[in-house]
Amino acid sequence: MADIIPALADCLEALNQGADELEERLRKHERYRQELAALLEIVKELKAMGQEEEPSPSDEFLKDLKAKLLTELSTPTQRGGDEG
């Protein structure tokens, strides 16, 4: 398993560099080609889903939350909470 992890990272890097570059990387990792090609197909679908504008919050929700945050900023309070 250890060898395929850097091979996958290498191919993912080539995913946006065109089919020729990707084919070159797959040739470089010929031993794992079949598995890498399958995983890259899934990645393409996930990236396509991530590119869509939806799902998105409603404008009303965004506007109300912004108003709440800006009100918080205007109110002098003891700040110093942590990141969770």
Next chain:
Amino acid sequence: MQDLRLATLKEETLVDRAIAGDREAFGELYERYARRVFRHVLYMVNHLHVAQDLTEQTFLRALEAIHRYERRGVPFLAWLLRIARNLYLNDQRVQRNNSSIRNKWDGGAAASPESFCEARLDGEEVWRAVRALDGDQRQVIVLRFMDGLSYADAAVVLGKSVGAVRVAQYRALRALRRSLEDGNLGRHYPSSS
């Protein structure tokens, strides 16, 4: 409304101003990242009202802790998503301690991740497979391929090393492949060799 002058400023400048108490600068950071935080959380919880609540809590925590941000040396979005992750994990713990199961869409007519994904070829089955992953694997997939974060930024969010993120990414993709091949209509990824 978004201030066009602020919209052209670099993130570091906005953060510096927000730390100094500039409301408009924090507002601009919010404008830049609120949708992305919401989407990330929604992909994780699949529940509109919980996603809204966690998005709100994320920005309120950010407001409280922003004075500590500059020492982190990481993109603001990664820092926000780390806060969101901690809140998500807390929420999961609370849910585990409650008997109620909260895994169905409650957003009425609003588009759920599933209904949105159904509009894409194969999107629904891919999304179902993502939802079936365990929390950490699902988050790696969402961070890397749907949010588009680098390994380094995903590592910040997850509190792991870059190497650990690469391993988790591979395992999550392998689990997705298995799920799609075994569980969904005999889907098969042809060999390109």
